[in-house]
Amino acid sequence: MSHAINNLLTAMADDALIQGHRNSEWTGLGPVMEEDIAFSSMAQDKIGHAWALYRILQEDLGGSDPDHFAFLRNEKDYRCCHLAEQPNGEYDFSLLRHFLFDHAEAVRYGRLEQSTFAPLQPLARKLKGEIKYHLLHANAWVSQLCRAGDESYARMQAALNRCFPLALGLFEPQEGEEELMAAGVYPGEKALQAEWLDRIYNILSPAGLNLPGVEAVTPAYGGRRGYHTEYLQPLLDEMGAVFRTDPEAIW
């Protein structure tokens, strides 16, 4: 059982860390100052979520030091999904990814408030307000940009088409998932995905965007088993560069 919980928490934490790092690459380059600050601040939040989960791995499941675990693993030991690994590209892609990612977080943490794995309950409650703001931000932008003329609308639809199969990778089946479902740790990836699809449909549809059918696309699976895109290794090299100069330093 602890092996399965380990898998789940590592996947969640790695998603948050890698997505947070990607979003932080916008710092100083955001489209306008106000958005730059908001997006950077939310990137920090995500890295905070990752840290909190690495702490649970350390304190409750005998894992290693969060900093070492976050920065010194080999690429194949990360469990993040391919969505988070993608380079930022243009702002439409980054925003749509942020929208899909954060709705998935909202669904997941919403369910973890009732988890039988005790440390997840207070964490889920603590992050609720932060995630609520992330959704407010993402929903406002998606609705606004879909009403901002032909080019803007076309870019949002194209970004959605590109992000959607990648985002399904957020719900790649986890090893030992059935065990966790039986024990009431969480309801399983399939149930989370169904809830997520409902939620995003309710925002995307009024904005006039067409959500591709799940059956019509190939989900980008592999991340949960350590198979990653070519983009992860360069990200890890850069993210851990300073840490690796002196892993024992106290910051």
Place this chain on the structure above:
Amino acid sequence: MENNQSLDPRVNRLQLSISGDPVVVRDGENWNVFEVFHQEKRGAHHEHVGCVHAPNAQLALVFAKEQFGRRKKCVNLWVVRSADILAFNTEDEDMFANNLEKTYRDASGFKVMEKINRYKKSGKE
């Protein structure tokens, strides 16, 4: 038509005419300035803390939250379009010029602290 040379994307997106025709700014094309008011605790006054640029009031509130609501204690924020605020012209400042002479209007002229202290003291006894 040529784009203007400003580095500000809100400005250089505008198609400015060389002939000097008035520029028509469509809704959402150029962002508005919104004034932000911060409330520190429930029931307290909202205090002006600065401004944000935003395409509409909803996004102004989204921006204001990270701009002004992420450090010190905050329970709510207001945003209002700066253009919706009615103010006096600066040259009308003379309307207020003689205020300093009219000290009889200062509430500080009323000596009530003695009474208040006496009341407080009587409550304790």
